[in-house]
Amino acid sequence: MKLSNLLRGVAIAAVTLLAVAPAVHADALDDIRKAKKIRIAIDFGVPPYGMTDDKMQPAGSDVDTARALAKDWGVELEIVPTTGASRIPSLQTGKADLVISTLSITPERAKVIDFSLPYATLRTVIGGTKSMNVKSLEDLNGKTVGTTRGTTHDTYLQQAAKGAKIVRYEDDATATQAFVSGQVDLFSTAELLLAPVAAKNPGRNLEMKFVLQVFDLAVGVKKGETKLLEEVNGWIRANLKNGNLNTIYKKHHGHDLPEQVVKAAG
Structure with missing residues (x-):
C-alpha cells in the first residue's frame, strides 16, 4: 500500500471516529457557575410558598429560599414561573436548573428526577x-x-x-x-x-x-446532575444547621420547621 493511501485511510478513520463520538455532556453546576446565573422554577399559585405580593413581585417561602441559595452561591437568580404540572418538565427540557416549588418527594417522581434533602413540609x-x-x-x-x-x-x-x-x-x-x-x-x-x-x-x-x-418538600434536580445535587444538599444542611431555612419558613408560615426536617439533614 502506498504511503499516501495509508495516510488517507488514517485521516478518514479519524474523522469517522470524531463523527460518531458522543457529545461531551456539560455539567449543570459548571454551567451555572460559568453563566453566574441560576434558573429556578417556582409556582406563584401556592401561597405562602409561592405567590405575588401587592406590588406583583414574587414572594413566599419558596421564593425566599431560592433567593437565599442564589445569594450564597454568588449567582444571579432567574425565576422561571411554573405550575404544578409543569415543574418536572421544566427540569427535563432544560428550562430550569432547579425546582423549588412545593415539590414533595414521591417514588414515582424519583424515577424521573432527583430530589435533594427535605427543606420544608406541606x-x-x-x-x-x-x-x-x-x-x-x-x-x-x-x-x-x-x-x-x-x-x-x-x-x-x-x-x-x-x-x-x-x-x-x-x-x-x-x-x-x-x-x-x-x-x-x-x-x-x-x-x-x-x-x-x-x-x-x-x-x-x-x-x-x-x-x-x-409531605416533605425537596429541591428538584435533573437526573444525573450529581455535582449539582451534592451542592444543593450541602447548602440545605448548612442552612438547616445555621437556622436560615427555619427563619424563612417561620416568617411565612408562623411556626418553626418540623423537627423531622432538621433531623433528616443529619
Missing part, C-alpha cells in the same frame, strides 16, 4: 362547606372533588378515592374558584390556602374536612 387537605358531612376518604364517594393537575394530592386521590369524581385544574387558584362557584363539592389543596379563601368567600362556609397527607 400538609394537603380536603376543603368543603361546614354543612357537608365529610371526614374521610370513604365519605368522598359520589362527591365531585376539584384538584390541581400533576400534584401529589391529584395522584393520591386518583389511587385512594375510587368512588369520587375527580376534576382536574391547571393550578390551585382555578381549583379553588371551582369550589367557590359551586362547580365541585370539595377540593384538595395546601392547608394554608384554606384560611384566605374562607375569608374572601364567607358565604361558602369553608372549612378543612380532613388531612390527606403530610
Whole structure:
C-alpha cells in the first residue's frame, strides 16, 4: 500500500471516529457557575410558598429560599414561573436548573428526577362547606372533588378515592374558584390556602374536612446532575444547621420547621 493511501485511510478513520463520538455532556453546576446565573422554577399559585405580593413581585417561602441559595452561591437568580404540572418538565427540557416549588418527594417522581434533602413540609387537605358531612376518604364517594393537575394530592386521590369524581385544574387558584362557584363539592389543596379563601368567600362556609397527607418538600434536580445535587444538599444542611431555612419558613408560615426536617439533614 502506498504511503499516501495509508495516510488517507488514517485521516478518514479519524474523522469517522470524531463523527460518531458522543457529545461531551456539560455539567449543570459548571454551567451555572460559568453563566453566574441560576434558573429556578417556582409556582406563584401556592401561597405562602409561592405567590405575588401587592406590588406583583414574587414572594413566599419558596421564593425566599431560592433567593437565599442564589445569594450564597454568588449567582444571579432567574425565576422561571411554573405550575404544578409543569415543574418536572421544566427540569427535563432544560428550562430550569432547579425546582423549588412545593415539590414533595414521591417514588414515582424519583424515577424521573432527583430530589435533594427535605427543606420544608406541606400538609394537603380536603376543603368543603361546614354543612357537608365529610371526614374521610370513604365519605368522598359520589362527591365531585376539584384538584390541581400533576400534584401529589391529584395522584393520591386518583389511587385512594375510587368512588369520587375527580376534576382536574391547571393550578390551585382555578381549583379553588371551582369550589367557590359551586362547580365541585370539595377540593384538595395546601392547608394554608384554606384560611384566605374562607375569608374572601364567607358565604361558602369553608372549612378543612380532613388531612390527606403530610409531605416533605425537596429541591428538584435533573437526573444525573450529581455535582449539582451534592451542592444543593450541602447548602440545605448548612442552612438547616445555621437556622436560615427555619427563619424563612417561620416568617411565612408562623411556626418553626418540623423537627423531622432538621433531623433528616443529619
